[in-house]
Amino acid sequence: MGxxxxxxxxxxxxxxxxxxxxxxxxxIPIFLVVWLAEFDVSVALAGVIVALGYAPFGLGSLPGGxxxxxxxxxxxxxxxxxxxxxxxxxxxxxxxxxxxxVGLVCWGIAASVYHPAGLALISTGVDERGTVLGWHxxxxxxxxxxxxxxxxxxxxxxxxxxxxxxLLAIPGFVAAAxxxxxxxxxxxxxxxxxxxxxxxxxxxxxxxxSRVLFTSAFAVVFAIIAFEGLFxxxxxxxxxxxxxxxxxxxxxxxxxxxxGISPGDYIxxxxxxxxxxxxYAGGKLTDRIQSERGLIVIFAVLCVLALAFxxxxxxxxxxxxxxxxxxxxxxxxxxxxxxxxxxVHTPSSARGLSYGYTYVGKFGIGPVSIAIGGFVxxxxxxxxxxxxxxxxxxxxxxxxxxxxxxxxxxGWWQTTPAAPNSGD
Numbered sequence: 001m002g003x004x005x006x007x008x009x010x011x012x013x014x015x016x017x018x019x020x021x022x023x024x025x026x027x028i029p030i031f032l033v034v035w036l037a038e039f040d041v042s043v044a045l046a047g048v049i050v051a052l053g054y055a056p057f058g059l060g061s062l063p064g065g066x067x068x069x070x071x072x073x074x075x076x077x078x079x080x081x082x083x084x085x086x087x088x089x090x091x092x093x094x095x096x097x098x099x100x101x102v103g104l105v106c107w108g109i110a111a112s113v114y115h116p117a118g119l120a121l122i123s124t125g126v127d128e129r130g131t132v133l134g135w136h137x138x139x140x141x142x143x144x145x146x147x148x149x150x151x152x153x154x155x156x157x158x159x160x161x162x163x164x165x166x167l168l169a170i171p172g173f174v175a176a177a178x179x180x181x182x183x184x185x186x187x188x189x190x191x192x193x194x195x196x197x198x199x200x201x202x203x204x205x206x207x208x209x210s211r212v213l214f215t216s217a218f219a220v221v222f223a224i225i226a227f228e229g230l231f232x233x234x235x236x237x238x239x240x241x242x243x244x245x246x247x248x249x250x251x252x253x254x255x256x257x258x259x260g261i262s263p264g265d266y267i268x269x270x271x272x273x274x275x276x277x278x279x280y281a282g283g284k285l286t287d288r289i290q291s292e293r294g295l296i297v298i299f300a301v302l303c304v305l306a307l308a309f310x311x312x313x314x315x316x317x318x319x320x321x322x323x324x325x326x327x328x329x330x331x332x333x334x335x336x337x338x339x340x341x342x343x344v345h346t347p348s349s350a351r352g353l354s355y356g357y358t359y360v361g362k363f364g365i366g367p368v369s370i371a372i373g374g375f376v377x378x379x380x381x382x383x384x385x386x387x388x389x390x391x392x393x394x395x396x397x398x399x400x401x402x403x404x405x406x407x408x409x410x411g412w413w414q415t416t417p418a419a420p421n422s423g424d
Contacts, residue, residue: 003128009184010125011132014118015139016175017077021114022143024084024107027151027168028053031091034161039097049097053104058363060112065120065356066206067113073121073352074186076113078179083110085172092166116355123343123351125186133336134283138276141332145272187348209350210357217345218354220403222361224295225338227396229366231302232331234373234389239324240268242382246313246320271324275332282333286340292404294337299397301330306390310383 003011028050036046068076087110090103118136126132147168154164213219285294305327312319339358346354369392376385 003131006184006188007126007128007132009182010121010186011135013074013077013179013182013184014122014132014136016178017081017114017118018136019139019143019146020081020084020172020175021111022140023147023150023171024088024111024168025054025057026144026147028104028107030148030151030155031161031165034155035097035100038161039100041097046097049101050104052101053108056105056108057111058359060109061116061359061363062353062356064113065116065353068117068120068352068356069350072186073117073124074179074182076117077121078176080110080114080117081172081176081179083107085169085176086110088165088169088172092162092169094162115359116352119339119342119355119358120351121186123339123355124348125184125188127188128287129343130283130286130288130336130340132283133286133339134280137279137283137332137335141272141276141279145269206353209353213346213350213354213357217403217407218342218357220399220406221338221341221345222357224341224396224399224403225358226361226365227392227399228299228334228338229362230369230372231306231389231392231396232334232362233366234369234385234392235306235327235331237370238373238377238385239271242313243267243320243324267321267324270321271328271331274325274328278329278331278333279335281329283336285333286336290404291337291341291344292400292407295334295341295400296397296404298330298334298337299393299400302327302334303390303393303397305330306386306393309386313382 032046032050035041039046064076084107087103087107090106091100094100094103119133122129122132122136151164151168154167155161158164214222282294282298305323308323312323339355342354342358343351369389372388373385376388
């Protein structure tokens with residue numbers, strides 16, 4: 001069954017927003033090399049400044065979710081797009097590394113509201129939720145790949161990085177203009193009938209809603225997403241470096257002009273591209289089976305794949321490429337499934353807050369695996385690192401299986417919490 005008109009409108013709007021969030025996010029590291037030379041600062045200082053921009057991107061998801069429930073997702077997404085683009089204009093006008101810091105922090109604050117807003121809009125406005133979540137994920141992967149590609153290509157064509165930053169801002173303003181004209185019903189699929197924005201959310205209501213969420217099945221869903229985030233961030237952070245050091249890569253000869261590029265970079269980009277197919281498959285799967293069942297299978301596959309890296313890394317180029325392709329597919333197939341699980345186990349009136357918590361778990365807790373991975377790789381071995389990743393996947397699978405068992409035991413768990421009592 002195809003998407004109806006309302007579903008298509010929401011899909012187009014959120015796909016544009018999701019791709020641009022990651023378009024901006026992944027273009028920032030490309031500028032880092034330029035800023036080091038331009039402002040003659042240490043790598044440590046530049047790293048701290050870039051981290052200051054990324055920090056609110058994850059940590060701001062929770063207050064972003066509160067704002068979504070108060071003002072509505074469409075308005076927040078448009079403001080997000082304008083804010084991100086305006087932040088890159090600040091970068092374009094920067095005359096010092098500290099001015100750059102201001103622009104990056106503004107970008108992180110603006111970008112932080114997208115995931116709770118976009119996913120809340122899909123969950124309450126779309127009938128074919130799984131399919132749209134799949135396409136939404138594909139758009140995000142496209143932004144991940146195209147952002148650094150566009151930034152690097154423009155910097156190759158011109159040495160004016162200020163101009164490049166300004167050019168990268170243009171798609172965001174175009175998408176915001178499109179969003180202002182987009183016509184759709186944001187609550188068309190809201191079976192609870194309470195998905196309209198709240199007038200306000202006081203501290204007491206925030207605490208009450210949070211307590212309701214974390215005394216329901218959502219508490220386990222949050223833990224599942226945190227462990228998925230640990231696996232996701234760990235593998236994507238260190239896999240490029242691991243691939244660079246493989247003897248198999250030394251046997252690959254690149255054509256003239258590409259000598260400075262590692263073949264491992266191509267494999268890594270290929271993993272991200274294959275992830276688009278995984279996003280689509282995961283989205284279709286949510287329309288056909290219970291999300292928890294799909295997650296159990298995928299976590300089991302990720303556990304096996306992590307352990308498989310230990311022998312495969314010494315087998316040669318072709319086995320490594322095949323394993324990375326399979327990993328890319330299953331790694332990104334999880335996202336529509338857990339996003340759907342959040343929608344199933346939360347009331348629509350708290351959907352923005354729910355997705356805010358979701359991405360605090362994903363982008364706030366997930367990066368802990370960067371520190372863990374660095375410690376393990378530095379003090380132990382690559383095999384130990386993949387063993388830790390396999391353990392993350394195994395815990396995620398166990399939590400999901402426990403949740404499924406509890407849901408199938410009538411009366412064991414409140415699956416979808418009722419909206420907090422508002423006095424009616």
